[in-house]
Amino acid sequence: MSAQPQKQPYRHGDGDQPESADAAQVQGNPQATERAAELDSLLDEIDTVLEANAEEFVKGFVQKGGQ
Amino acid sequence: MDHRVYGVETEFGLTHRPETGRGLPPDELARYLFRPVVEFGRSSNIFIPNGSRLYLDVGSHPEYATAECDDLIDLIASDRAGERVMHDLAVEAEERIHRDGFTGQVYVLKNNVDSAGNSYGSHENYLIPRTTHFRRLSGILLPFLVTRQIISGAGRVVPAEDSREAHFAFSQRADHMWEGISSATTRSRPIINTRDEPHADAANHRRLHVIVGDSNMSTATSLLRYGSTDLVLRMIEAGVPIEDFELENPIAAIRAISHDITGRAGVRTRNGEQVTAVQIQRGIFQRVSRFISEHGAHHEHVDQILELWERALEAVESGDHSLIDQDIDWAIKKRLVEDVSNQRGLGMDHPRLEQIDMAYHDVNPDRGLFHLLVRRGRATDFVTDEQVTRAMTTPPPTRAAIRGEFLSTARVYGAECTVDWVHHKLTDRPLEAIMVKDPFAQHDERIESLLDRLGDRKNHLRERSLHERIQQGVTLALTDKYSLAPGTVVPEPPLI
Structure with a gap:
């Protein structure tokens, strides 16, 4: 049972290509360049809100059992 | 029931990250967090003016139980109000901690697992008629709940273990379920809890207590989770015959489904058939759609729920997760994790990705990654700030x-x-x-x-x-x- 998707991705407008790291690296495509810049900016913002030492944060997040 | 009462109880994770060294121990941190609660209500377990309940549960988990709601948007707004209460308390706790000479930040996470394998929940309550035949109800509802994670799971970066590599799973809670149905919660963690405390007239009603769900950040995902469950219950209550999907081993099935993000994991029914989660969900979805076209919608959100439900199934089945990567928590989170992994060249076992998983559930509106994604237009949110503010007081x-x-x-x-x-x-x-x-x-x-x-x-x-x-x-x-x-x-x- 492998029904093919009939409809285009919901969030994309007509003729818009699905966004991905690969698509974003296509040279000379203004939309792709813009998306790549947007993604860079998003990841930079995430870097500013996350604690720098990921491993320490993850290991430090320990709860007692619940419910 | 065309008119139902709902409630959801959310347990939050809590941690303190000082600039150096170890954070405050959980008990002490919880006391800091709940000081304003104790000052307001002289107890750490109180009902508050908006009708909800705020308390410290077993294991020093802050918990918020929404007031009884008879509308799904009210329910979701009330749950979000609980997140905002926790955030406000965390801001205050952080200030007090600093005044007492400590450093660092306080995090309240609306997730379901920590890094040591502890789990805490998001418990749904549905008022159901006493006349509902419980054995029939569980026969239909269990396969629905076991597979519901593909449409409403919160997603999880699962670290590597001896037997398997790090990977992305549909659900936070699936690995922490131990029984299909039982009256216990802490010890055996059943999918459906039969503890019969109706908080209503026991002659007419019982309270269905479902503890299998992941805590959702996305309000669209929440709507689909509660809305689809209500629709299935409505159909069961109406006595509609539904295809038999009873599973041979629900607990093995819930895990197998969670860990195969392709949605192709096969699980065995009691009749010995091999089926996928999508097949079970599709079977139920089609029956529900037919029921609605015959009997009509019983509230104004039904069309939205059905549209989202069908789209989520299509996304899993086709593997085109972009169909739902603004609306369904696991897909929103998965897209972010993949973007970070690709752009920064990190393998799935890198702790940064686990940290991103956790930070997605941070209730802090400035720091939490779900909220950040909403601001960036990468996640939808249809409950307004005004609705949440109202739910905090009213x-x-x-x-x-x-x-x-x-x-x-x-x-x-x-x-x-x-x-x-x-x-x-x-x-x-x-x-x-x-x-x-x-x-x-x-x-x-x-x-x-x-x-x-x-x-x-x-x-x-x-x-x-x-x-x-x-x-x-x-x-x-x-x-x-x-x-x-x-x-x-x-x-x-x-x-x-």
Whole structure:
């Protein structure tokens, strides 16, 4: 049972290509360049809100059992 | 039931990250967090003016139980109000911690797992008619709940273990379920809990307690999760025959499904058939769609729920997750994790990706990654700030309105009282304790006349504006609705 998707991705407008790291690296495509810049900016913002030492944060997040 | 009462109880994870060294231990941190709660209600387990319950649960988990709601948007707004309460408390706790000479940040995470394998939950409650045949209900509902994770899971970066590599899974909770149905919660963690505390008239109703769900950040995902479950219940209650999907081993199935993000994991039914989660969900979805076209929608969100449900199934089946990567938590999170992994060249086993998983559930609106994605247009959110603010102060139009009014009135008169989901008692008038068994009731004459005994409410009480309340407390939810009108002399309570 492998029904093919009939409809285009919901969030994309007509003729818009699905966004991905690969698509974003296509040279000379203004939309792709813009998306790549947007993604860079998003990841930079995430870097500013996350604690720098990921491993320490993850290991430090320990709860007692619940419910 | 076309008109149902819902509630959800959310346990939050809590951690303190100082600039150096170890954070405060959980008990001490929880005490910091709940100090304003204790100052407001003289206990760390209280009902608050919006009708909800705020408490420290087993294991020092802060927990918020929404008031009983009869509308899904009210329910989702009330749950989000709980997140905002926790955030406000965390901000205050952080300030107190700093004043006491410590450093660092306090995090409240609305997720379901920590890095040591502990799990804490998001428990749904649905009022169902007492006449529902429970064995039939569980036969249909269990396969639905086992597979519901593909449409409403919160997603999880699963670290590598001996037997498998790090990978992305649909669900946070799936690995922590141990039984299909049982009356226990802490020890055996059943998908459906049969503890029968209806908080209503037990002759007419029972409370279905579902503890398998992941805590959702996305309001669209929440709507699909509660809305689809309500639709399946409505169909069961109507006695509609549904294809038999009873599973041979629900617990093995829930895990196998969670860990195969392609959605192709096969699970065995009791009839010995191999089926996928999508096949089970599609079977139920089609039956529900037919039921709705025959019987009509019972509330205004049904079309939205069905559209989202079908789209989610299509996304899993086709592997085109971009169909839902703004609306369904696991797909929103997965897209982010993949972007970070690709752009920064990190393998799935890199702790940064696990950290991103956790930070997605941070309730802090500035720091939490779900909220950040909403601001960036990468996640939808259809519950407005105004709706959440309202849910922090105002009970939904159910029995919660009676409870809220009772509490607010007793508080302004300085009358000690105790309430729970059903009971209302003024400490000075123990013989006049009142039970309100109907969760749909918005008004109760007995309560009104009991409150009238406290004083001339019409002339004594002045309702505070939102602006006044914002300035009043650490969090809007812990502020009083009323103040006494100038010149009011509160009568001494008469001797019993």
